[in-house]
Amino acid sequence: MLFNSWPFLIFFPIVTALYFLAPFKVRWLLLLVASCVFYMAFVPIYVLVLASTIIIDYFAAIQIEKNEGRKRSRWLLLSIIFTCLILFFFKYYDFFTWNVNEAAGLLHSDVTLSALHLILPIGLSFHTFQSLSYVIEVYRGNQKTERHFGIYALYVMFYPQLVAGPIERPQNMLHQFHEKHDFNYDEVISGLRLMAWGLFKKAVIADRLAQFVTPVYAQPSLFDGGVLLVATLFFSFQIYCDFSGYTDMARGAARVMGFKLMLNFDRPYSATSLSEFWRRWHISLSTWLRDYVYEPVAMGLRDRGMYGIVIALMVAFLVSGFWHGASWTFVAWGLFHGVGLSLEAVFAKQRKKLAKAMPTWLFNAIMLVLTFSFINFTYIFFRAKTIADAVLILRHISSWIFPVNQLFSTHIPNLFHGVTSVIASNQFNISCALIVFLVAAESLQARANIGERLKWSPWWVRWSAYQAGIIAIAFGGVWLGSRNFIYFQF
């Protein structure tokens, strides 16, 4: 079920009302059933895939807690292998067969593996990582096992964050399912406001930008570098509004019922370094990779100095690339980020010297532009269908920015003409205005909490703002065509 769909508009108020009306001791069951209904709206049978992950990790965690020494490690390993096997089977098996067949072709071998062409269970990577987080935390002694099977199942399946995160830690979520949340007017309003802002970002901004990005990236060879550059810039805001919009709706829906989900985005494009970007972008995944991949590798290789850190970063971002999708484009995207972060780590002292040598505002401005440009460069690989497409896009953009072959040409490329061959000029202008509005609104929110200000403003100001928001979503939203969330595919 999509958050931006009619069924959810019926599902959400019914589940929320029942949640507050139901006695406390059956609320977990109500939420679990609601989460099953939510998940089964996609491919009903896949609820069994989710059930297997839950069962494996529930019992493995108990064994980890019960045992000591090597037995604990064995149970952890077993749990990781089985949970990842499910992920491998559904997400990576076809990619694996494709690569084996390609390699066999190069070696003139007759080996051919058949692909399964399975539909990927929605949000599989998200709940796999959330479930793994539980067993790892139990193994590390940071979390006691949850003996209530229903509550543990709810931890993995809680519908607001089931299909696209945030990837929660058991320490933050499990205790919340044992606590009674009474109806709290302020929390409900605050949650609904967050949901509305998320829906605005998704329906009004992301889906509008997609109208430009999708056709351009579908056939990049048809467009010049200027159009491809605009499509890439638009994509950076599309993916941000799409994913952070989903997260806002998830956090808002949970907050209405009194649950607190972790912050997943914190104005990532205001970052002045790549490491800061990863502290602001998809925080639940980046902290997951930091704690469970980067840290163990870096800790194990710490005697090797900077080499150990670089290897740990590359491994973490290789995992991140694969996590996003079974394609070499995602792997390339992950590796570029790994290389970028490694360079930042290696040149940290020189960077500091540079910062001291120039005015702070100038240094920050230069670093912001460089960081945003690098992120956009990597997005080309993230969004392109193939590596060949990504290289073609890069070639077109670079020859558009640096037209070395046309140094003496008097012809000035008309960007606006190229752009309006994809969408109408007024649509393009609206898209640009929405990006400016987004940046301004989020900057304002960072300086002065708009929600808090609204709470204390006169009722007519507050309700006028809410009505304006609803009208903007209803009439400014793109409601036709595909409205899927980008991160659902992961």
Add this chain to the structure above:
Amino acid sequence: MAEILETLNRIFQDVVDDKNIILKRETTAQDVDEWDSLNHITFIVAIEKHFKAKFTTAEIRSWKNVGDMCDSIARLA
């Protein structure tokens, strides 16, 4: 113990190249901007080198603040 804290402070200042940072027993990584996951590893390596010690991963993970680090070092001394 105050001596260990002072040494840790000096090591950390070298790691992040900032002489203005003052670590206290209750300081955590969240309290210091420069104390990110990269500097954390460098900091641990520098501590191990200085005190000629080797901590286990479990011990390192159990540190909640600078005070815990001081206590671990004191136990090794």
